[in-house]
Amino acid sequence: MERLLIATKNEGKIKDFRQLFSKYGIEILSLLDLDFNQDIEETGTTFEENAAIKAETIAKQFQIPVLADDSGLEIDALDGRPGIYSARYAGEKKDDQANLHKVLKELKGIPNKDRTARFVCVLALARPNIQTIFKKGTCEGIIGGSPVGENGFGYDPIFYPLGHSATMAQMTHKEKNEISHRSNAIKQLDDWLSLE
Ligand SMILES: O=c1nc[nH]c2c1ncn2[C@H]1C[C@H](O)[C@@H](COP(=O)(O)OP(=O)(O)OP(=O)(O)O)O1
Numbered sequence: 011m012e013r014l015l016i017a018t019k020n021e022g023k024i025k026d027f028r029q030l031f032s033k034y035g036i037e038i039l040s041l042l043d044l045d046f047n048q049d050i051e052e053t054g055t056t057f058e059e060n061a062a063i064k065a066e067t068i069a070k071q072f073q074i075p076v077l078a079d080d081s082g083l084e085i086d087a088l089d090g091r092p093g094i095y096s097a098r099y100a101g102e103k104k105d106d107q108a109n110l111h112k113v114l115k116e117l118k119g120i121p122n123k124d125r126t127a128r129f130v131c132v133l134a135l136a137r138p139n140i141q142t143i144f145k146k147g148t149c150e151g152i153i154g155g156s157p158v159g160e161n162g163f164g165y166d167p168i169f170y171p172l173g174h175s176a177t178m179a180q181m182t183h184k185e186k187n188e189i190s191h192r193s194n195a196i197k198q199l200d201d202w203l204s205l206e
């Protein structure tokens with residue numbers, strides 16, 4: 011296998027996947043490379059369900075193996091929110107800045123020790139006529155008091171991975187990809203990747 015289609019339009023994810031799969035010699039294509047203008051509605055109630063919806067919709071349409079990523083931020087003090095609603099936390103129009111500021115507002119006054127959180131990434135690999143498989147990766151951390159750093163995307167500027175004094179948005183792309191939820195999920199696909 012030399013090319014893999016990822017069922018996403020999120021440029022931040024695409025950039026992560028390009029780097030993470032380059033060591034396997036796999037070229038990444040995304041929905042941005044295809045003539046696919048539909049919006050896939052994420053109607054599931056779990057990361058797994060939403061990842062399956064995205065991967066299976068595209069695999070069925072194009073009759074090729076497709077990987078999808080459903081991911082988000084779980085904050086303990088917010089009972090796991092924003093969770094599966096991370097992309098649309100501040101409204102249907104996806105807005106990374108509005109989303110992270112909503113989180114910061116909700117955590118106002120909460121001390122560091124109670125600002126624990128994790129990024130979660132569930133990958134679904136859908137193939138024509140084969141049951142979809144799932145892999146999950148997480149990355150534990152602490153939510154900061156204000157956004158710091160220019161790299162990455164989404165909630166990266168407010169997320170300090172455990173044991174680090176830099177946010178994910180202050181890290182280089184390579185540093186983020188060594189510890190991220192996405193890389194931890196991909197590592198579990200190793201078996202499948204070396205079989206292809
Ligand atoms: O490494 C990450 N660094 C920072 N933030 C992140 C990361 N990974 C996921 N996130 C956040 C972004 C978005 O608010 C949500 C994913 O939502 P999610 O529905 O999976 O993706 P999406 O709608 O942006 O693109 P798509 O569904 O087309 O793949 O979690």
Ligand SMILES: [Mg+2]
Pocket residue numbers: 052097
């Ligand atoms: Mg989405």
